[in-house]
Amino acid sequence: MAEELFKELQEAKECHSLLKKHLTKERVDKLKTLKTKFGGTLADCIRSGCKNPDSGVGIYACDPDAYTVFADVLDAVIMDYHKIDKVQHPVPDFGDVNNLNIGDLDPSGSLIVSTRVRVGRSHDSFGFPPVLKKEDRVKMEQVSVEALKSLTGELAGNYYPLSTMTPDVQKQLTDDHFLFNDSDRFLKAANGYDDWPTGRGIYFSANKTFLCWVNEEDHLRLISMQKGGNLGEVYRRLVEAIHQMEKKLKFAKKDNMGYLTFCPSNLGTTMRASVHIKIPKLSQRADFKTICDKYHLQARGIHGEHTESVGGVYDISNKRRMGLTEYEAVTEMMRGVNEIIREENNS
Ligand code: ADP
Ligand code: CIR
Numbered sequence: 001m002a003e004e005l006f007k008e009l010q011e012a013k014e015c016h017s018l019l020k021k022h023l024t025k026e027r028v029d030k031l032k033t034l035k036t037k038f039g040g041t042l043a044d045c046i047r048s049g050c051k052n053p054d055s056g057v058g059i060y061a062c063d064p065d066a067y068t069v070f071a072d073v074l075d076a077v078i079m080d081y082h083k084i085d086k087v088q089h090p091v092p093d094f095g096d097v098n099n100l101n102i103g104d105l106d107p108s109g110s111l112i113v114s115t116r117v118r119v120g121r122s123h124d125s126f127g128f129p130p131v132l133k134k135e136d137r138v139k140m141e142q143v144s145v146e147a148l149k150s151l152t153g154e155l156a157g158n159y160y161p162l163s164t165m166t167p168d169v170q171k172q173l174t175d176d177h178f179l180f181n182d183s184d185r186f187l188k189a190a191n192g193y194d195d196w197p198t199g200r201g202i203y204f205s206a207n208k209t210f211l212c213w214v215n216e217e218d219h220l221r222l223i224s225m226q227k228g229g230n231l232g233e234v235y236r237r238l239v240e241a242i243h244q245m246e247k248k249l250k251f252a253k254k255d256n257m258g259y260l261t262f263c264p265s266n267l268g269t270t271m272r273a274s275v276h277i278k279i280p281k282l283s284q285r286a287d288f289k290t291i292c293d294k295y296h297l298q299a300r301g302i303h304g305e306h307t308e309s310v311g312g313v314y315d316i317s318n319k320r321r322m323g324l325t326e327y328e329a330v331t332e333m334m335r336g337v338n339e340i341i342r343e344e345n346n347s
Contacts, residue, residue, distance in 0.1 A: 001043040002032040005050035012053035019049035019058030022076035031072060036065035036131075044130035045070055048190035057081060057265050060190045063127030064252045064260045078257075078264050083296070084323035089258040089268045094239045095327030102330065105275065105337050106229035111344065112337075113276040113313060114177070115234045116225035117330065119242060120218035120261045120270040122252040128262040129217075130191040137199025137215055144214050147248035148203045155241050157205035159214070162197035177225075177276075177302075178208055180216040184306065192217055192262075209234075210241055218261050218270075220245075229275060235330050258322060268322025273333040276302055279340060280312030281347035291343060295336030296320050316340055 006028045009020055023046065031042045040062030049058020059077055061067055067074055075087050106112035126132065126140050145159045162170070173179035179202055182193045203212040213221040222245065224238035252260040258268035266272075282288055283299075292299050300315040301307035318333035 002028055002041065002046065005043055005046055009046070009050040009053070012050075015053035015055075017049050017053070017055040017058035018077045018080050019046060019055065019073075020053075022080065023059075023073050027073050031070055034069050036063050036069045036127075038063040038065060038127040038131040040066055040127065040131045042070055042073075044191070045074075048186050051189045052186050055186055057263060059264060060130070060262050061128060061260070061264060062130040064122065064254070066128075067254060067257060067260060067264075074264055078267060078322065081265050082268065082320045082322040088256045089322050090325050092258070092269070093325035093327050094242075095325075095330075097236050097239050100232050100236065102232040102235060102334055104228070104230045104232070105334060106277075106341065109228060111278050111341055112229035113278065114225060114227050115229055115231050115273075115275050116177075116223060117231075117234050117238045117271065117273040118221050118223040119238065119272075119326075120259070120266050121220040121222065121242075121245070121249075122260050122262075123219050124250040124252045126219065129194060132194070134195045134198055137195055140219055141199040141201065141214055143249070144212075144220055145201075145203070147245055148212055148214075150248055151205075151210075151241065151244050153240075154207075154237065155205055155210045155244060157203055157210065159201055159203040161201040163200075165201075173202070178202065178204065178211060180213055180304075184304075186306065187217055190262075210237055212241075217263065218266070231273065231275075231330070231334060235273070239326075266321055269324065269326045269329045271321055271326055271329045272317045273330045274300075274315050274317035275337055276313055277316055277337070277340065278311075278313050279316075279344045282340065282344040283309065283312055283314060285343075285347060291339070292316070292336075295339055296332055297336040297340070 044062035045059050049055045182196050199215045201214045209226045211223040222241050224234045259270045261270050296319050298317050298319040301309050302313050318329050
């Protein structure tokens with residue numbers, strides 16, 4: 001199976017994924033018969049990247065043990081994606097949240113539409129989508145919701161399972177950038193939507209500034225977001241949510257990798273801090289991508305990964321999540337966005 005997938009990958013034209021770059025014949029031969037503790041295989045990890053040659057990364061970890069069993073290929077992808085020479089990660093450090101040097105990135109309110117910071121978290125005791133069964137998804141949802149219901153203060157809210165949500169409500173929440181759906185073909189090919197919508201749902205606080213996705217790509221995605229550019233407020237709220245959730249649940253971690261996630265691009269801090277920002281001039285410039293790369297930023301469309309920009313508004317976020325602390329990841333994004341604003345104003 002892995003061999004057939006590898007053949008497809010080799011034959012794909014115009015494929016620039018990290019999988020294609022790092023999955024050699026030698027690695028396939030060495031890894032193709034191995035199985036993880038959860039019964040996952042190399043084929044489970046590479047299916048999405050082989051079926052979708054336009055992948056950027058192209059590989060997922062079938063479960064936490066994949067990061068050990070299939071380290072030959074995963075380590076190479078991880079180092080390349082996060083721009084690190086060695087697979088290592090510092091202990092979590094969110095900075096002094098009561099004394100942060102992070103404020104509003106756009107006090108005039110003219111460019112930044114909204115700001116969002118998210119992290120992924122995986123339960124220590126469950127595998128990732130390719131090895132999960134329907135009962136696992138249900139059990140995991142129960143444990144997650146119990147913890148979410150204990151959140152207090154501005155994080156207090158309610159949980160809404162997808163299975164009982166009307167299509168209208170689902171559409172509105174998606175259009176407003178709060179909710180996920182099952183339309184990502186990369187995730188689909190990686191078993192990310194198996195048993196859909198069982199076990200999936202969204203928790204949100206009264207004013208929807210704190211949200212949690214349950215059983216989307218990762219077991220949990222903790223999200224803080226609000227209109228405007230006040231990154232400091234958004235980040236502080238997220239850190240508070242992480243601390244409260246960690247009192248209730250045990251999350252999967254590895255010494256040299258930090259927090260473990262389904263996609264290797266999310267390992268470590270798992271943090272993606274983003275703004276939706278109006279950059280109609282800069283985004284037309286030939287050096288837009290060069291500027292993003294220079295500041296380790298990633299540009300996405302406004303309906304999430306693999307979508308297009310609408311009206312010159314882009315989702316700009318930190319690209320690296322591993323090999324740096326949470327505080328460093330968010331400040332890397334802050335510096336980059338400041339630069340993007342300067343360039344837009346000078347264009
Ligand atoms: P993730 O952040 O989980 O990696 P996506 O890129 O798919 O995944 O984005 C998830 C959702 O979050 C999408 O609906 C996207 O529009 C929304 N989103 C991302 N950044 C922002 C932001 N700064 N403001 C508002 N919505 C955002
Ligand atoms: C891909 O390889 O393009 C998809 N599997 C998604 C990878 C996640 N991406 C990222 O750039 N952080």
